[in-house]
Amino acid sequence: MIVQEESLTIMQQLKASTQAQHDATENGAFNEELVKGRLPLNLYVESLGQLFLIHRALERRLRAFRAEMPALARVLRDYQFQETYLRNDLEFFGRNPEEIQPLDATRKFVAYIDRLADTTPMALLGVHYVFEGSNNGSKFISRAVKKAYDLSDGKGTHYLDPYGDQQKQYWQAFKDDMNAVGFLPPETDAIVAAAGATFEAVMHLHRELYEGAESKGSAHPASATASAPAAAKPAGKCPFHHG
Ligand code: HEM
Numbered sequence: 001m002i003v004q005e006e007s008l009t010i011m012q013q014l015k016a017s018t019q020a021q022h023d024a025t026e027n028g029a030f031n032e033e034l035v036k037g038r039l040p041l042n043l044y045v046e047s048l049g050q051l052f053l054i055h056r057a058l059e060r061r062l063r064a065f066r067a068e069m070p071a072l073a074r075v076l077r078d079y080q081f082q083e084t085y086l087r088n089d090l091e092f093f094g095r096n097p098e099e100i101q102p103l104d105a106t107r108k109f110v111a112y113i114d115r116l117a118d119t120t121p122m123a124l125l126g127v128h129y130v131f132e133g134s135n136n137g138s139k140f141i142s143r144a145v146k147k148a149y150d151l152s153d154g155k156g157t158h159y160l161d162p163y164g165d166q167q168k169q170y171w172q173a174f175k176d177d178m179n180a181v182g183f184l185p186p187e188t189d190a191i192v193a194a195a196g197a198t199f200e201a202v203m204h205l206h207r208e209l210y211e212g213a214e215s216k217g218s219a220h221p222a223s224a225t226a227s228a229p230a231a232a233k234p235a236g237k238c239p240f241h242h243g
Pocket residue numbers: 011014015022025026027031032035129130131132133134135136137138140141199202
């Protein structure tokens with residue numbers, strides 16, 4: 001109902017409109033295997049590499065627009081930029097971030113970010129919301145990852161748990177700041193649409209990482225368990241033309 005939607009804050013709208021996608025992402029094979037500690041280390045590191053390329057593209061744009069858009073200046077905090085955390089994790093695993101090649105899903109994700117920046121820069125906050133929100137669950141995933149790969153002192157898991165004890169407080173600050181901006185209805189719509197598209201993009205990336213490993217014949221999570229589920233199918237129409 002329109003009346004109900006208008007009475008919801010932007011953060012309530014974002015949560016409600018992406019809940020089903022969140023659950024599909026959470027239950028996708030990539031995350032399931034990661035949480036169960038069964039994802040091969042090389043796939044975990046590869047995912048960090050792809051996320052590095054995505055965050056680098058997104059954060060370059062956010063930093064530039066922050067200087068000229070008060071709404072972005074109101075919401076963005078330096079600690080939210082994840083590129084450095086990913087760089088640290090990759091270097092810990094001996095990977096040179098500058099040499100990472102994008103998968104097809106990553107190329108399309110970055111092209112989408114660039115398109116938003118050129119047409120509707122405010123919508124970049126929808127992309128940012130998905131990653132900032134994902135820190136809520138990633139904090140728990142980091143525990144499984146540390147155990148599975150025998151990691152300690154945050155080495156290799158900086159991206160998954162960037163805020164430590166301040167996670168709750170930083171998430172609340174992000175929600176308060178987003179709600180305080182007072183976005184116009186078309187801006188809200190654009191941000192909500194971008195959040196949905198971002199979940200789809202993340203699911204495509206997870207599928208390419210997981211299924212790509214299978215098709216290349218490298219160590220595949222399904223080899224650890226015969227009952228490993230297929231990666232979740234993305235819901236709705238894909239904005240990235242994956243078919
Ligand atoms: C095994 C995987 C995952 C688990 C267990 C998980 C778990 C959680 C939990 C417990 C919350 C907090 C819910 C609340 O306090 O209301 C949350 C929030 C969130 N997660 Fe995940 N998550 C997972 C994967 C992901 C992924 C892959 C993404 C996107 C890249 C994501 C994006 C979000 C977002 C945007 C929120 C904030 C929702 C809101 O607006 O309140 N999550 N997640």
